[in-house]
Amino acid sequence: MVLAMSRGATRAAGRLLPEIPLLRRGRMELGSGDGDGEAAEVIVPAHFRCPISLELMRDPVTAPTGITYDRESLEGWLARGHATCPVTGRPVRLVDLVPNHATRRMIQDWCVANRASGVERVPTPRVPVGEDDAEEVLAEVAATARRGDAAGCGAVAARARALGKESERNRRCFAAAGAARTLSSAFMHLAGEPVESASAVSAALGEILAALTVFFPLDEECRRCIASPASLKSLASLLSHGELAARVSAAVVLRELASSGDRHALEGVSKTHRMCDALVGLVTSPISSQATKAALVTAYYLVSASDRAAARFAELGAVPAVVELLVDADKGTTEKALAVLDAVLGTDAGVESARAHALVVPVLVKKMFRVSDMATDFAVSALWRLCRASGAGVGACRAEALRVGAFQKLLLLLQVGCSGVTKERASELLKILNGSRTSVECIETADFKGLKRPF
Template sequence: MSSSSSLLSRRLPPPRTPELELPVPPEFRCPISLELMRDPVVGPTGITYDRAGIEAWLLAAGAGTTTTCPVTKGDLRADDLVPNHALRRVIQAWCVANRCRGVERIPTPRVPVTPAQAGEVLAGVEAAARAGDAARCAAAVREVGRLARESDRDRRCLASAGAARALAAAVASFAAAESSFVLDDVLAALVLVMPLDEEAIVAIGSSTASVALLASVARHGDLKRRLQAVVVIREIVACLCSRSRAIDLSENLDVIIEVLVKAIRDPISPHATKASLVAAYHLALADEHSAARLAEAGLVPSLVELLIDGDRSTAEKALAALDATLASAAGRARARADALAVPVLVKKMFRVSDTATELVVSSLHRICKKCSGDVELPAMAAARRVAVVEAVQVGAFQKVMMLLQVGCREATKEKATELLKLMIKYESRGNCIDAMDFRGLKRVS
């Protein structure tokens, strides 16, 4: 060995032997997660838990049921939990003492918001909204948002104190004045305290100015604000179509449809896409007029494009929205004119889920069959026959036959049987079915 290499070896530190993982004292571990407690709390049962673990346990038990301590089985409520400051300080001291061994110090947790504090900050929002003080209202709303982001517990506390109703009232108060900077903060806070209750949704949805302002943000806002506006619009549309008669979207229907179709065609985010699909489904399901307006706005080709590469959840929602839109004559005409509609639908059979397969059968049934009440001109009849032939050519006949053999719900069976009757005269033109479509297929008993 040369002298230079010898000198270099003397300067280099000797290789360190990896230390064994530092064991966490058992009394520092949460009985639920078995992890080091970061915010230890103790209840009347005398057992200490990490706050996140025990609150998740109590939440999983469900509201209105008797919750018990996981260890002692005694009665335990979230309101009974108090911080175990002594144990937390001991854990923090242990972390500091072992910092050299890679243990990170646990910061002192923030005290959770109390129902009284939540009520106070929401009262500030309502008072500022009634007074028309936009600046004060925006500051109060930002405080609501800050608290809601702190933890799930604080978010639930705010929701229980009526955060959604207070924020909805603020939207209605400032919408007419077009105070968009207040709306931005309110939207951010509203999304955090979802799901909204019916009273809050009606407060926004019954105000034409509020809905118009929401639609404007969804069209022209930045990506984050557009997402928030679309999510709130979804809540309004779902409430309108399922429960409430106090909401009338007729004045803003066109712009809402434009917003939903654009969010599906030009995705903002997966969350926004799914929210738009749910809203479009409820809107199309509400009445044939709305379904026709959605079809005329270009929803059908947008849904077909989305189906090509969408994941399971997205595909199911897109198929539901498509099937609801095809209830209108305009929707069926758009689907028959789309070169991808029938091939994509047939391709999705057995490849997504049982629910998706049933929606595919329903959609194909609407496209291929003359619906009662349709006044079918020669060109429309020709387009429908072309759709039937195309379905056969891409393997629909064999797939529908397979569906009837493995079993399905009665309503789907009826539609599948009618489809077979329509396609049987063209069956000789069909291609062989792809056996890959039936992997994992289960027979319905």
């Protein structure tokens, strides 16, 4: 009876819409023609199309109003604050949606019948997670963590992660059930001792962190758990000695913690033994682009918040590590690496380390253009710090800047325009470098013939 009503209502909704050709890869033509070179159009039956998206339904569900929609489209409609059926205007709740298996099977049969025209079969959708299911899984995560059952907790956390990644609906369901808090608490319960890459505890902590990355952001309670001394100790150990996937997850969670604006958490990270060493290690010996970028973001927040942390990073070789990374880095990595370098150069140890490295000035001048406005700001600021500070090596640093064309690039930068602070520092840099210029041109000037005014 219910299926009959659903089919009838779906057809009724379909009659409101004209039939349209199936769109595939941006084209309306599929398959081959009758030998004259023209492609044949495949018309999607109106009752197979969602009344919201007008596209072929992949997971049809029927509302209490009798209208069938594609699950993703209707759930998106409800998530945007609507609480009514788009066709009838009557009240609809998420929990009231019923999978329409009959329509789904008819759509699959239709896809198979039109396979020769290039139509791909709609896969059978997975059953979405319900509130009770999510709460049951998370309760098991909490229970196994309290018992100290590392292997069991890791297995359940992996299950929660897999379910959360299946669909945005599942992810929201787990998030609403408190997944981030449960996983953060479980991590704190199992953390504390140094972890070895082959141990059950290491594997479990890695699975928990991997699951936690699916359910960001971290609220205050989550941050309190992850920023506990025991948790931070395990995070530092995982960053250095964990399996590859665990190291990446640890770096991502640490980035989320550092970028939250929680000063207590940031202070705890900076004081954790060998945490800075582990972060520099991810830059000097990259394991993945994601981990490297996460480590750079964390490092930036640490050195920006504390001169002591900045000096520590300089002592650990952060300057040469970041400069080597900058040589062939993509845009996102370049921006983050320049931010870290600029912050570290705010310390005497950072300046001393930079002046001792032959590539620092050439790389900064090279990255001053053709990356992004953000990269330009950080590159100018870092070069300004190097050239204005007194001490040994400042003359050589200025001479190198002139040799690689910093003067002309700064002129061009002021010509095309830049932000307030960058403009001030670029102007001061020009004055500093102008005093060190000789009558010999430092680089080819052909690229700068278009400048309309001299310095």
